[in-house]
Amino acid sequence: MRPWLDPEGARALASATHLARLQYLDLGHNLLGVDGARALADAAHFARLRHLCVQANQLGPDGARALAVAPWLPALERLRLAPSDKVARGLDDLRGVAPALEIVGLERSGT
Numbered sequence: 001m002r003p004w005l006d007p008e009g010a011r012a013l014a015s016a017t018h019l020a021r022l023q024y025l026d027l028g029h030n031l032l033g034v035d036g037a038r039a040l041a042d043a044a045h046f047a048r049l050r051h052l053c054v055q056a057n058q059l060g061p062d063g064a065r066a067l068a069v070a071p072w073l074p075a076l077e078r079l080r081l082a083p084s085d086k087v088a089r090g091l092d093d094l095r096g097v098a099p100a101l102e103i104v105g106l107e108r109s110g111t
Helices: 007-014 033-041 060-068 088-097
Strands: 024-026 051-053 078-080 102-104
Touching: 007 033, 033 060, 060 088, 088 102
Parallel strands: 024 051, 051 078, 078 102
Antiparallel strands: none
């Protein structure tokens, strides 16, 4: 068994409609990548999600842009990223969709 969640695992999580009441999801320090971010973004049943941690997941700017199109993003209150994600170029997309969203974890990157 692998000790991390990869894009395939993210797709499985995104298809788990029994998680529709989920409000807090910590997926930090996994291997989601851009494909995993896209899978999570497609999970329309995450409408009650308020806090999402995806720090250290190799998202990059394309992963941030993928999350920006998530139908549940405007309801999200807090998103935890990490400087190592190098998502700075995708942050404007996130902030444009959810201006009240608190994006944490980027303090050391200067964004």
